[in-house]
Amino acid sequence: MTNFIVKKVAVLGAGVMGAQIAAHCVNAKVPVVLFDLPAKEGPKNGIVLRAIENLKKLNPAPLGNKEDAALIAVANYEDNLDLLSGCDLIIEAIAERMDWKHDLYKKVAPHISANAIFASNTSGLSITALSEGFDVELKARFCGVHFFNPPRYMHLVELIPTASTRPEIIDQLEGFLTTSLGKGVVRAKDTPNFIANRVGIFGMLATIYQAQQFGLTVDVVDDLTGKKLGRASSGTFRTADVVGLDTMGHVIKTMQDNLKDDPFFSVYQTPEVLAKLIEAGTLGQKSGAGFYKKVGKDIQRLNFSTMQYESGGAKADDLVNRMLKEKDPVKKMKSLRESTHPQAQFLWSIFRDAFHYIAVHAGSIADNVRDIDFAMRWGFGWKVGPFETWQASDWQAVAGWVKEDIEAGKALCSTPLPAWVFDGRTGVHTKDGSWNPTTASYAARSALKVYDRQAFRAPVLGSGEITGETAGVTFFEDDSVRIWHQNDDVLILSLKTKMHVIGPGVIEGMEKAIAEAEKNFKGLVIWNTDAAEGGAFSAGADLQAMLPLFMSGGIKAIEPAISRLQDAHQALKYANIPVVAAVAGLALGGGCELMMHTARRVAALESYIGLVEVGVGLVPGGGGLKEAAVRAAADAKGGDLLQSLKGYFMNAATAAVSKSALEAKKMGYLTDSDVIVYNAYELLHVAKSEARAMFDAGYRAPMRKLIPVAGRHGIATIGAQLVNMRDGGFISAHDFKLGMMIAEIVCGGDMDANSQVTEQWLLDGERKAFMELLNHPKTQERIMGMMQTGKPVRN
The missing domain is CATH 3.90.226.10 (2-enoyl-CoA Hydratase; Chain A, domain 1)
Structure with missing residues (x-):
């Protein structure tokens, strides 16, 4: 085995994603050059420099250490293309336009070294179409590498080879992404929006449609489709606001343009409410309003019929909450299916639509169903993937219910479930691997060397794999x-x-x-x-x-x-x-x-x-x-x-x-x-x-050593700062007391500077202060407050 070492990465495009991918490379100590167009005014690399400045302000922070922003090398496509020859991996991350990407590729291709991997971070364009115009050599080293936003925190990266990509290129990249950048890699087929966005955006569209069918407000839908389902706490509409409604609209458009023969094509129409918001420039969090709008301290919700904002905060009904708290997934799914409560019917409908969709499309978008479950868990923050949910809820019973709904015209399209769903199986994840509908066989976990480093890999429900709880x-x-x-x-x-x-x-x-x-x-x-x-x-x-x-x-x-x-x-x-x-x-x-x-x-x-x-x-x-x-x-x-x-x-x-x-x-x-x-x-x-x-x-x-301490001089110096903080109103009297006690302990107490003490002396000081504070009414208030609310009490 030859080592594949990425000595330097180039990122083409200093937009939100490109800059954050560069930041995460720096987190992982991988040298990186960030490219963009030359600026029309000011310094030539002004666009990149501004993007790097912006990294320091973003929340959640893309950089593990803000100062490391200085380690990102800056470049532009006019003066610095020669830098590409020193890069082993080049990731293109410019706007989602095929023509712009092709123009850039023509410019950079001559400068890419003979062994470098070239990859596009497109979120949905065809990788095969992107590679048109490359010579045979470069085609063999080109693939899709789709990071999720924000790249430091989202575990998922989708790797998308074309028919021309050399298999060892993909294996090498998977190893680098897994260990060096800490990612969970899923291999996707070259179909529009790949796996996570294809299934996830369909799910959001189905949710918006069903919310309107059942007359539910956006805040109730978010309460129902967030933590209570083991998904991201932002639910559906809040997630859309965070992602950006224009971005969501763009991903939907990719589906409209490229999936005309899809039986679910009618679902890919841009929902009227979304189109109106985008047209008005109301794009979610970045524009201050979307499905929600913050007014002072209040979060208001959009009323779909009036398109006005009104006070929100509505939650799921108690009856439905009780159903969702049921620990047994079989009982839970059955109660949602059989209930007449509109919120329960809504939940059954979105589960049914998701199961229908993934069963019809699994074979065309992924090599096996495990990759679909991982894509949703790692890319959309679901605790349990859609196939895992179906399997846990009694595979055959659920399949029968979905079939009934399709035949009764309740489903989103009339295409029947594939025959393999009904072949007597109890699920799709087994100890032999996970189902691959294309080959009608079970695919084992990847045997790449990099996974030898994972004593316990991400578990899959029903696979019978040993976890750290029972191993050894x-x-x-x-x-x-x-x-x-x-x-x-x-x-x-x-x-x-x-x-x-x-x-x-x-x-x-x-x-x-x-x-x-x-x-x-x-x-x-x-x-x-x-x-x-x-x-x-x-x-x-x-x-x-x-x-x-x-x-x-x-x-x-x-x-x-x-x-x-x-x-x-x-x-x-x-x-x-x-x-x-x-x-x-x-x-x-x-x-x-x-x-x-x-x-x-x-x-x-x-x-x-x-x-x-x-x-x-x-x-x-x-x-x-x-x-x-x-x-x-x-x-x-x-x-x-x-x-x-x-x-x-x-x-x-x-x-x-x-x-x-x-x-x-x-x-x-x-x-x-x-x-x-x-x-x-x-x-x-x-x-x-x-x-x-x-x-x-x-x-x-x-060896046990004596420790030199700062003594009373140290306590006095720190104490003077604390007095200023207290008198300036920055800390309370009790905070001042706590600060003085900490100062006394770390400085070793009332003794000369540089006196030497034992560790036990310092431990005794800690314990004495701890005991004294436990008796203090203000401390008792703080402890009780924390236990009751989980939030610190300022007193």
Whole structure:
């Protein structure tokens, strides 16, 4: 096997998508050149420079670290085409016009090196038609690579080969997209709008049509088709507003122009309400109004019959809510189908339309039905794909109901379901693979080498694939943790509590895992089974678990629990084997402290890390401030200790949370030797590799050292800043108190600057402050408020 290494990427087109694809390459440390037209006035690269400036303002942030915008090289098509010869991958991302793309291709083709891959990020134009006019050599290296917006956060990339594309080109690109850029790759056939937009936009059109049939308002539809169906919380109309109604109109037009023989062609007509909005320039979020309009603090909804905005906020009916809460998918689908409630009938109708559509089109748009499910999960934020939903809801019963509706003229077209739907099957995902209607066989998962890095791939309902919850050999398991291994030399600790909060059971689990790993393994990895599926690493200490202790024995009863947490974290730090934290998602409060005490951290790019205890009126009590003092002393290397300490202090005092693992490095929560992983499915593999490598390199626990502290001088300096913040009205009196307590702990208390203290001294300071605050009425208000509403109380 030869390594395929992308040394440099060129992105052609500095529009919204092009600039963000370039930004994500920089996140992943891939050098990138961003091209656009030469500007008519000012600096020649003005268009690209403005696009890069704009990246810093976008929310959600395309860059993991804003300063990295400077790493994007700028270029224009007049002066800099020679730069293309040094690029291994060229991604074209200009406007969706075939003629414009062809003009650009003529310009750049002579400059593309002989081994480079050339790809278009078109969202729906024919890749084969785009490649017309290329010589045979370039045709063989051309394909579609369709990122979803925003490219940093959306897991899906569709890869679209043509009949001329060399298969190894697609394999190489899939490897690069998966590991280097952290994407979930689905291969699509070269049909209009590929997979996700084809199925997703059809679904939105069907939803708009059925909403009008059943007389439902946009806010009720969004409530019904959002989180309650396990889909993006923005539902249908809000999603359209975010995407842009003009963009949606454009994707619909691609279907109108290219799918004239499609049995569902009548559904592809632009809905009258959408056409009116686009004509009026009311394009959704970017123009301030679409299906919704923000008026002051109110969100108003569009009334389709009057085309005026009116106050919104309507929700799904309680009866329908109860149906949607049913855990058994078979019962849920049956109740929606049989109910006479218009909202339930609406939901059954959109399910039926989706099942009908994907059954008719599966063979023409994808190699197998798994790719359709993944495209909808990764591109549209669905928790469960459409085929998975059908299979879970009793395949044959649902098929019969869809058939009845088609025959009764209730469906969106009269085309019958394909014969394979009724061949006695119970679904389309099996342990042999997922159904391919074209070859009438089951397609196994891709066997590309890159997937060896994913111990547990994205699960498919009904495939019987082993997940991290049941895999391997269990050493110990209870309600809080599972300690297990994969028949190799690294032990794994997985937290099982809600949001992986840390209570007595997790602390006991840590103690057991360290003891077993020291005895029989090369290392210990802390990894949670939902790390790649959006789960938290740990949302912190389990405050709920403390309540009974507090009720029965007051403050004194809690102190031993805090001591035990501190001891458990110290045991991680001084374990005789390397402990590696595999971090993804939230690592807050106690979760951040847990991670800080391991020998190394392997963090997914999307890791949101911070000491947030001040939000509930407490200070970190599990060694987070002690570690801040230790790290500040190491950073200062005998120089200005207070200067090193300031960042750590501010982060804890303001409950700052990193917006990426890259930013967490800058904040000091991750260190230079920690590893950032771009695909969360690879976290476990990389963490185990790190643990083994450290053990094999002769790992020893760190020596216990004394820590120089800033003392009373440091406390006074920080205190002066806090007084200004309090007197200026930026922080409350209780925030001031919390800030002073944090300052006292990280500065080591009332002593001379550069005095040396033990870690235990700092831990004792943390614990004492924590206990004092627990007794404080203002802190108790904050804790109760957080438990009741989930939102911080400002008091």
